[in-house]
Every structure is written in C-alpha cells, then in structure tokens.
Amino acid sequence: MxxxxxxxxxxxxxxxxxxxxxxxxxxxxxxxxxxxxxxxxxxxxxxxxxxxxxxxxxxxxxxxxxxxxxxxxxxxxxxxxxxxxxxxxxxxxxxxxxxxKLTKSTGDFKEKLSTEGMTKDVSSGYIVHENTIHGSRYLFENWVHGYALTTEDSVKQNDNYLFNYEKMAGNLIFTDDGKTMTGINRHSIKMFTLVDDQGQTYVFENRPEIDPLHFVQVISTGSKYKIYKQLGTKYLPNNYVSNGMTSSGNNYDEFKDESVYYVVKLPGGQPQKVLLKKKSIKTVFAADADKANKFLSDNDRDIDDDYLKSLGDYMNQ
Incomplete structure (x- = not known):
C-alpha cells in the first residue's frame, strides 16, 4: 500500500x-x-x-x-x-x-475519518497497492504544511496538523498523527495554501462559478488578472484485454489528471476558459493585446503551468 x-x-x-x-x-x-x-x-x-x-x-x-x-x-x-x-x-x-527537528512519521489515507468542529466525513475511495496503479487521487505524495481562510475571513492553522488535497472529491484533508485523516467542510473554506517538499506553494480558492464541487488552483494573481487551474482527476480501472495474439488497454488502474484553465479580468470579470495555445491566450487577453503579444513573442516555449504563471505575472505588471 x-x-x-x-x-x-x-x-x-x-x-x-x-x-x-x-x-x-x-x-x-x-x-x-x-x-x-x-x-x-x-x-x-x-x-x-x-x-x-x-x-x-x-x-x-x-x-x-x-x-x-x-x-x-x-x-x-x-x-x-x-x-x-x-x-x-x-x-x-x-x-x-x-x-x-524535522518531524517524521508514517501514515496513509486508508484509515476511517473522524468528525470534529467544522469537519465532515469523506470517503477514502480507491485505496490500492502502489504497484497496480499509476498516478494518485492526492495532490501530494506526502503530508504537507498549510493553512486555510474561512468564509468569515478567519485563519485556521494548527502547528500539529499537516494537509493534503484529495483531487477527485475536492476535499482538503488533514492529519495530526499521520495515521488518521479528517476532511474539512468545503463550504466553510474560502481559500487555502499548501506547500510541497520542494518548497512549491499551491493556493486554492472556492470558486463555484468555475467548479461548484472542487477548489480551483490559483496559477497567477495580481491587480489586473487571475489565472486558475481546474483540476480534473478521473479513476480509470484496468482495461487490459488479450487473446494470446494481440492485446489492448492498460494492465493497471490509473488516476488521470485532465486540467482546464481560466482567466479572470479584475475587478469582477467572469472566468474565460483558455487553452494552452497562443491563439486562445490572445483572445482572453484581448484588452491588453499588445502586451500579451509581446510576451508570446518573447517566450517561444511549451505552454504549461509555469508558462501561464510567468504570463500572468507579466500581464499584472
């Protein structure tokens, strides 16, 4: 496991x-x-x-x-x-x-969940052996540090808690012992921040106009624009078929990520879907076309999360 x-x-x-x-x-x-x-x-x-x-x-x-x-x-x-x-x-x-000291302990996400205060039970779901699955339903392999901001603008943090994000159901989960986990009621949280073991920061917001069931990740933010990433993770079971001569499908279960990106013009703009293509980027940044075109001309590389972050930071200058 x-x-x-x-x-x-x-x-x-x-x-x-x-x-x-x-x-x-x-x-x-x-x-x-x-x-x-x-x-x-x-x-x-x-x-x-x-x-x-x-x-x-x-x-x-x-x-x-x-x-x-x-x-x-x-x-x-x-x-x-x-x-x-x-x-x-x-x-x-x-x-x-x-x-x-660096705190170390072992644990996993299989244990039953408890409910306390602003928490609710969430399903542990597809718990499988590591050698039979590709990908993960969790954002991080390890428990990570973090904190949350409630809908009442109250910061919730505990030095004894570590966190993870369960991508399929959209649950922010935490542990205080590395053995059991608790899911936080999504409707009570406005935002939360997590950080991985490489020092990478992940900020998520509750934006129901983009996704009413999951938090969405903030890729870039500033005074003019916000860029969001909607995490979509599907569970694909083993579909391997063989007749002895030919075979098809995968001989493993898989959690497959399929992400969608959105740009919001501030203040008060509506989310616009953006594809990882230059033409789509030009469309959503049409209000600042010259600036967007300059960035695209100066940055001829694969368009991914890092590219969109750099683009957002540039457009917010």
Whole structure:
C-alpha cells in the first residue's frame, strides 16, 4: 500500500491576500540562535499569514501591521510588537531541541475519518497497492504544511496538523498523527495554501462559478488578472484485454489528471476558459493585446503551468 510520509519541508508560503502594500521581513530563531523552519507568522488583527523558510526567514505582505503572532510545533506561541518592519527578529522559547527537528512519521489515507468542529466525513475511495496503479487521487505524495481562510475571513492553522488535497472529491484533508485523516467542510473554506517538499506553494480558492464541487488552483494573481487551474482527476480501472495474439488497454488502474484553465479580468470579470495555445491566450487577453503579444513573442516555449504563471505575472505588471 502506498505510504504517506509525514515530514517538514523547506519552504516559504505566500499569503492568501495578494493586494497588500507593505512588507514585514524578519527571522524566527530559538533561544540558542538556531533558525526555526516552518514557524507560522500571522498578522494579529488581519488574515495575512505565512511560514518561515528553512533558515527561519519570513517575508509577510500586509496593508499595515503592529503585532504579529508567531508559533511553531513544540514552542510557545508569542505575540511580537513591530518596531522596524524590515528587521523583525523573533525568539521562541520552549522545547528547542524537539522543535528544531524535522518531524517524521508514517501514515496513509486508508484509515476511517473522524468528525470534529467544522469537519465532515469523506470517503477514502480507491485505496490500492502502489504497484497496480499509476498516478494518485492526492495532490501530494506526502503530508504537507498549510493553512486555510474561512468564509468569515478567519485563519485556521494548527502547528500539529499537516494537509493534503484529495483531487477527485475536492476535499482538503488533514492529519495530526499521520495515521488518521479528517476532511474539512468545503463550504466553510474560502481559500487555502499548501506547500510541497520542494518548497512549491499551491493556493486554492472556492470558486463555484468555475467548479461548484472542487477548489480551483490559483496559477497567477495580481491587480489586473487571475489565472486558475481546474483540476480534473478521473479513476480509470484496468482495461487490459488479450487473446494470446494481440492485446489492448492498460494492465493497471490509473488516476488521470485532465486540467482546464481560466482567466479572470479584475475587478469582477467572469472566468474565460483558455487553452494552452497562443491563439486562445490572445483572445482572453484581448484588452491588453499588445502586451500579451509581446510576451508570446518573447517566450517561444511549451505552454504549461509555469508558462501561464510567468504570463500572468507579466500581464499584472
């Protein structure tokens, strides 16, 4: 059975809100001066948040802020008053040795789900042996760090929880022991951010006009445009057939991803489907045709997620 390894990662997670004007820069260390990776940094009054990277450094974009709440597993939560926003040095106290270690544990997504607070049961579905399946119903092979923003604009994060996203049913799931998982009620969540073991950040929004049953991934965002990725994952069972002479089909089960992309012109525009083709890109960015054409001319390479992110970042300048 495919195992999900519980670990900590080197990453800097971006905030949920993308239109902030100011930046708070700093570090989080233990009392011996050692950096604390994956310390959680939150604006004490608003819903802006981020995590530290492996070196304990953070960069938080905000409208304005005077206090930060800082926490990490095995350390005491601390409230910090901001002096110089370009040099915020936080020292956490507690079990320093345990807190600085990378947490490792084994677990999988097979166990029954519990329900607590704003959670609901979700089906574990197609649990199969690793050697009989291609692809995965889960976004990540490992449990990953993350946090969510509720429909009431409240940040939900716990230093003892790790997350994953179940693509077929559209469930955000979390674990506190690597053995059992709980699904979060999708209708209570506005957005969430997850980060993989390579430091790649994944931001998802609840956009029912694009997909009423699943969250959609934010590929790029800014003041003018947003680009979304609608994840579509299908379960295809083994369909191998042979008569001894000829054969057809696959001799394995497969989770196959089929994604659709959308562009939204801000503010208030409706989602427009965009194909991974230059002609389609020109159509959805017709309001800024000259700028779009320049990017397409200067970037003659395969159009994929990275390409669309670069395109979105360029169009938002």
């Amino acid at each position: 495919k195992k999900i390894i519980l670990t900590s990662w080197v990453a800097l997670i971006t905030t949920f809100t993308f239109a902030q004007k100011n930046t708070v820069v700093g570090t989080v260390n233990d009392k011996q001066g050692k950096p604390i990776p994956f310390a959680f940094i939150k604006d004490a009054q608003r819903s802006y948040a981020t995590f530290t990277d492996l070196n304990g450094a953070f960069n938080l974009k905000v409208d304005s802020v005077d206090r930060l709440i800082v926490s990490a597993q095995n350390f005491k939560k601390t409230v910090i008053k901001i002096g110089d926003p370009n040099n915020v040095n936080v020292v956490l106290t507690g079990d320093d040795a345990a807190g600085a």
